Amino acid sequence: MKLNIITIGDELLYGQTIDTNSAWMAQQLNANGWEVYEKIAVGDSKKNIIDALIRSMDSVDVVLITGGLGPTSDDLTMPTLAEFFNSSIVLNNEVLNDISSMLTPRGIPLNENNRKQAYVPEKCMPIRNKLGTAPGLWFNEKGKIVVSMPGVPHEMRGMMNDVVLPKLFEINNHEVLVHKFILTIGIAEAILAEKIERWEKNLPPKLRLAYLPSPGMVKLRLTAKGNNKEELEKLITQQVELLKPIIYNYIFGYDDDTLASAIGKLLRKHHLTLSVAESCTGGYISHLITEIAGCSDYFEGGVVSYSNIIKTNILEVKTESLNEAGAVSKKVVEEMAWGANKAFGTDFSVATSGIAGPTGGSKDKPVGTVWIAVAYKNKIKSEKFNFGNNRERNIIRASNMALMMLRNEIISEFE
Numbered sequence: 251m252k253l254n255i256i257t258i259g260d261e262l263l264y265g266q267t268i269d270t271n272s273a274w275m276a277q278q279l280n281a282n283g284w285e286v287y288e289k290i291a292v293g294d295s296k297k298n299i300i301d302a303l304i305r306s307m308d309s310v311d312v313v314l315i316t317g318g319l320g321p322t323s324d325d326l327t328m329p330t331l332a333e334f335f336n337s338s339i340v341l342n343n344e345v346l347n348d349i350s351s352m353l354t355p356r357g358i359p360l361n362e363n364n365r366k367q368a369y370v371p372e373k374c375m376p377i378r379n380k381l382g383t384a385p386g387l388w389f390n391e392k393g394k395i396v397v398s399m400p401g402v403p404h405e406m407r408g409m410m411n412d413v414v415l416p417k418l419f420e421i422n423n424h425e426v427l428v429h430k431f432i433l434t435i436g437i438a439e440a441i442l443a444e445k446i447e448r449w450e451k452n453l454p455p456k457l458r459l460a461y462l463p464s465p466g467m468v469k470l471r472l473t474a475k476g477n478n479k480e481e482l483e484k485l486i487t488q489q490v491e492l493l494k495p496i497i498y499n500y501i502f503g504y505d506d507d508t509l510a511s512a513i514g515k516l517l518r519k520h521h522l523t524l525s526v527a528e529s530c531t532g533g534y535i536s537h538l539i540t541e542i543a544g545c546s547d548y549f550e551g552g553v554v555s556y557s558n559i560i561k562t563n564i565l566e567v568k569t570e571s572l573n574e575a576g577a578v579s580k581k582v583v584e585e586m587a588w589g590a591n592k593a594f595g596t597d598f599s600v601a602t603s604g605i606a607g608p609t610g611g612s613k614d615k616p617v618g619t620v621w622i623a624v625a626y627k628n629k630i631k632s633e634k635f636n637f638g639n640n641r642e643r644n645i646i647r648a649s650n651m652a653l654m655m656l657r658n659e660i661i662s663e664f665e
Contacts, residue, residue, distance in 0.1 A: 251422040252287045253279055254306035258317035258327055259401060260293045271316045271406055278410060282419060283426035283475070284312075294318060299330045307394050312418065317401030319384040321363035327398055328370065328387065335389055335396075337373035342385070345376050349383045377413050381405045386413070395421075428482040430490060432470040433507055434500040435654045439463045442470075442497065449493055454485060465643045466650040467509075502657060509653045510538040510545075516657065517548035517598075520664045524656075525594035526552035527565055527586040529577065530604035530620055534649045550594040555586060565589030578603050578615050580623075580632050587625035587632075598660065599625045600652045607641045620648045624659045631659060 255275055261267040269291060276286045287310045292298040299318075306313045318327030332339050346368035350360055367383050370376050377386030377397075382405040387398040397414055399406045434442060439461055443450075450459055456476060462469040472489060474482035494501065503512040517524055526535050536552040539545055553564055558577060561567040567585040575581045586601035604620030611617035617639045623632035633655065637647040 251284050251312060251418070252310040253284055253312040253314060254287055254310045255289045256299075256302050256306065256313060256315045257289070257291045257401070258294065258299060258315065259291075262291045262317075263293050271401065271403055274403070274407065275314060275316075275410065278415060280427055280429065282415060283428075283479075284418070284422070285427065294324050294326055296326055296330045296333075299327065300334055303334055303396070307396070311393075311422075312395045313397070314414070315396065315398040316406050319367075319386075319398060319400045321367050321383065331374070331387060331389065331396070331398055332371040335371060335373050335391060337371040339369045340372045342368055342370050342376050344378065345370060345385045348378050348385070352379075352383055377409050379405055379409065380412070381408045388413075388417075426476065426479045426482065428474045428479060428486060430472045430486045431505045432472070432490060432493065432501060433467065433503045433509075434470065434497060435467045435502050435509060435650060437468065437497070437500045439468050442468055442500070446470075446493065446496055449489075449496055453489060456482070456485060457489060465646040466654075502654070508538070508542070509650060509657065511542050513653055513657050513660070514539070514542045514545055514548060516660045516664070518544075520660070522598060522660070522664075523548050523550050523594075523596040525550050525590040525596040525599045527590035527599065527601040528552060528554050529556055529561070529586070529602055530606045531602045531645055531649045531652070532556065532606075534645050535600060535602065535652055538649060538653065550596050553590060553593070561586060561589075564593065566592065576615070578605055578619055578621060580621055580634065583621040583623040584625070584630050584632050587623040587630060591625050597626060598656060600656050601625075602648055602652055604635075604644070604648060606644045606648075607639050618644050620644065620651075622648065622652045622655055624652075624655050626659060626663060631655065 255272045257269050257272050262269050272289045279286055290302045292302050318325045349364050349368055353360055364383055370385060370387060375388040377388055379385050382400055382402055384400040386409045389396040399409045456474050458473045460471040462471055472486050474486055476482050502509050528535055533554045539549050555561045555565055558572050562569055565586050566589045567582055571581045571585055583601050583603045587599045590599035601623045605611050605615060605617050607617035618637045620635045620637060621632060623630055635651060637644045
């Protein structure tokens with residue numbers, strides 16, 4: 251079954267709102283074995299909505315729409331769909347009761363705009379909204395399905411989970427799509443492709459491989475499509491087992507794992523604690539670590555030591571080290587790591603110091619120069635990197651590399 255996703259709203263085209271809806275919907279559809287053929291974003295224009303509908307219905311079986319179902323004059327989706335399907339608009343008392351039940355307990359009077367939302371195309375099946383006032387609309391015309399949902403993310407997700415996905419599964423459940431993500435770090439995409447070239451060439455015809463790079467990381471996605479989910483999963487597992495020995499040092503997890511979650515499992519397994527001292531990464535490492543539920547089991551805390559005064563006063567970095575080598579140096583980053591270890595009393599500590607950019611570089615230390623150190627007991631490992639001249643990417647790459655170095659040290663000591 252092929253599907254298109256249409257997102258509606260001028261704010262999407264202006265870049266004022268990031269379209270998270272279509273990404274989430276595509277993930278859910280793929281997980282159920284359905285192929286998203288195209289994602290289309292259009293503004294609040296009747297013509298553009300109709301053009302996107304015609305284009306979609308010519309090529310796919312199902313069209314999922316979000317946005318433009320609100321109570322104000324710029325919400326055009328419902329009347330446009332009524333016109334497109336040549337349907338009159340009628341009051342639906344169930345929808346009206348839903349809206350009233352939503353607003354009354356909150357002390358909000360039912361005004362004319364809210365009442366207007368209870369008028370829906372006669373040819374559609376309304377999808378009741380448990381989380382808002384705008385109903386969803388389900389059309390089934392000539393073997394094609396069009397479903398319109400609110401643009402508010404949590405309302406759309408509620409409808410998808412409660413109604414849309416179950417109904418689509420009833421209609422088309424004979425073919426499944428299975429994905430497996432192998433997560434790698436510390437190896438460039440081109441080198442990774444070279445290392446696994448022979449393995450890739452020998453993949454069974456049912457499997458497809460995709461490379462999904464991001465700063466400092468590459469995801470490998472194996473996809474299998476067929477009628478038997480268990481067989482497809484078994485086939486993918488076999489190929490992953492063949493891949494592991496080839497790039498074992500670079501694999502840090504699978505599927506929904508993150509580098510921080512993988513490190514968290516290692517720390518928890520061995521009853522270890524962690525602290526951080528960040529300069530150029532500005533707290534981003536701490537952010538990645540604390541995104542993981544339960545990180546308080548192993549993460550004690552961190553210092554964002556952006557100024558030299560904080561480095562000396564809190565982390566006990568020596569003034570002479572700063573004067574002689576500079577803040578971005580092996581000596582200073584190692585003293586930062588030792589200082590964090592002492593301040594927080596942890597087993598491991600990670601420190602970063604660098605020039606994120608776009609200014610501040612020199613001939614000897616260009617923008618993108620970063621020193622990273624990992625300390626454990628009386629041992630320390632430090633390394634110098636140059637990540638380029640993009641500030642945002644430098645922060646992400648430095649944080650990921652710091653976590654990778656930490657992971658490698660934990661494995662070296664305990665695995």
